[in-house]
Amino acid sequence: MDLRIAITDDLNSEREKLSSAIIAPFSKVGLNVGNIDEYTSGEELLRQFSAGRYDLIFLDIYMGGMSGVETAKRIRTLDKNVMLVFVTTSNEFASESYAVKANFYLLKPVRAESIRQLAETVAQQLKNTGCAAALPDGTVIPLSSLVYTSCSGHYVNVFLVGNEPLKIRTTHKIMEESLSKYEGVISCNKGMLVSLANVARIDGENFLMINGDTVPISRRKMTQIKNDYTRFVLNRIHSEFEKDQVTVK
Structure with a gap:
């Protein structure tokens, strides 16, 4: 971080x-x-x-x-x-x-x-505070900067907003255990995790991320993942609305 x-x-x-x-x-x-x-x-x-x-x-x-x-x-x-x-x-x-x-x-x-x-x-x-996430190698990243992860051989690439990807020697399973406990981080396909907070939109069978990358959604879990994304977005809108109400008061 x-x-x-x-x-x-x-x-x-x-x-x-x-x-x-x-x-x-x-x-x-x-x-x-x-x-x-x-x-x-x-x-x-x-x-x-x-x-x-x-x-x-x-x-x-x-x-x-x-x-x-x-x-x-x-x-x-x-x-x-x-x-x-x-x-x-x-x-x-x-x-x-x-x-x-x-x-x-x-x-x-x-x-x-x-x-x-x-x-x-x-x-x-x-x-x-949930503002940061710890990766398996001990690296700490801002949770808001996480875009997605992708497994490649014995390494997992961690793609971040505004920074070069991190290449960490670990397995997808261990990475998932480290990151899936954070809100909005889900497994969307074999060997891939995605941060719903940094999804720009759903484009057919893919997530289009805010960095311009395309992340495929598992066909088997398509309905569940799209529902998870919809709930995440609605919860965010609700949270922002509540903050605005507190500010107005």
Whole structure:
């Protein structure tokens, strides 16, 4: 999974150290660190921030201008889900970090063991929220990025939105055991799994996926699979309607 990360600290040296320190530990738990955006202040971060832009934000508490705690409060009014990590030389703001639902607290100088624990916590929280899926080799991917899987010999190719396919040495059966527990991931043909969330439409006896690929539907299970897809779409529409109703209230 490519994590979208922001590091906010008014000291360039601290941003560089943290940026370098997180890559290897995160990779070990299947989290690939993608682009890391660096900000020198809370104000600068907030000018660029929008809901869903980042998966993880590191905030130094003691900064010139807006503090990390105040920045976190502003972020929480816009995004309830982004993970927040406070980085500081003191733990006196522990109660404030709880109030803004910070996910972790790092004390400077940041130790390698703390980064390792953070990486494990982030990976576990992503799995628990259903936002991420764990593949048989330990790789973690955003569930929303899964398009379909296809077995080829001793490998399974995992096709993702916006990324190159992953080639994993495993069997279709093991891959199915790993992914079928997630909502909307079904077996549609021999050696193939499909994410119904990323189906553009049904075209005859095939799923047309949002990446343009065509995935055949088993003739034997055609009626059942089409019914599953219809129910999935209707449930999504119902869920979105309920969210809109809550927003209106």
